[in-house]
Amino acid sequence: MDKLFKALADGTRRELLDLLFVHNGQTLGELCKHMTMSRQAVTKHLVILEEADLVTVVWQGREKLHYLNPVPIGEIYHRWIGKFERRRIDALQTLKQALEEDSSHE
Amino acid sequence: MDKLFKALADGTRRELLDLLFVHNGQTLGELCKHMTMSRQAVTKHLVILEEADLVTVVWQGREKLHYLNPVPIGEIYHRWIGKFERRRIDALQTLKQALEEDSSHE
DNA sequence: TTGACATGCAACTAAATTGTTGCATATAAT
DNA sequence: ATTATATGCAACAATTTAGTTGCATGTCAA
Known part of the structure; x- marks a missing residue:
């Protein structure tokens, strides 16, 4: 890898x-x-x-x-990119919340 | 990129x-x-x-x-990996043919 | 305020990366 | 056979990368 x-x-x-x-x-x-x-x-x-x-x-x-x-490229997607992509929405939501919490402290 | x-x-x-x-x-x-x-x-x-x-x-x-x-990871997939993955089967077929042609020359 | 904690900045070193040039080898064509 | 073509190998130089150490700065807590 x-x-x-x-x-x-x-x-x-x-x-x-x-x-x-x-x-x-x-x-x-x-x-x-x-x-x-x-x-x-x-x-x-x-x-x-x-x-x-x-x-x-x-x-x-x-x-x-x-x-x-192209096979190794596919492996990148499935073994490594996939796991981040899967939770892409979730992670963005977490990030958004963190940013909102932070700006509420100012 | x-x-x-x-x-x-x-x-x-x-x-x-x-x-x-x-x-x-x-x-x-x-x-x-x-x-x-x-x-x-x-x-x-x-x-x-x-x-x-x-x-x-x-x-x-x-x-x-x-x-x-995770957004940039998604970009890698869509802008760069995607184009190879799309034709993954085709490319493998081409490769297979080339290998077969070559071994027939020996 | 003073001390502890979380992090930043800068100089330095070692190793890996990217390119060069010169020469060697093997195949094809005349 | 000779010459041209396609590629390989190796030594070298310049740059980038990855790590170190030492010191500075800013924030929390007693």
């Missing part, structure tokens, strides 16, 4: 996921064309995405095809 | 959110009791959570009460 959140923490990596979302199965070279940094920098980001299991790689000859894997 | 992902990237900060989820409205001192690091370190993490709008603060005398704000 930590690798997953860390992978998503970087804007460049989220951009790479966006690129794969638009056109899945791109090679490293293709992805680099859309980025401003060096190829090696992009490689490093992709490795992090692979280790977080957000991207799956298929070698085809000398080309490395990158596929978006 | 970047501040939000960066805030969630750290395990300690996710732990703090979990603590507030269990018992909302805790003071800095109360939160520190559950953590191993120094009070100042916890403060820094809380500031980052506040700047990401994940935690809202209410001052009560000399005590600082911390409330979990």
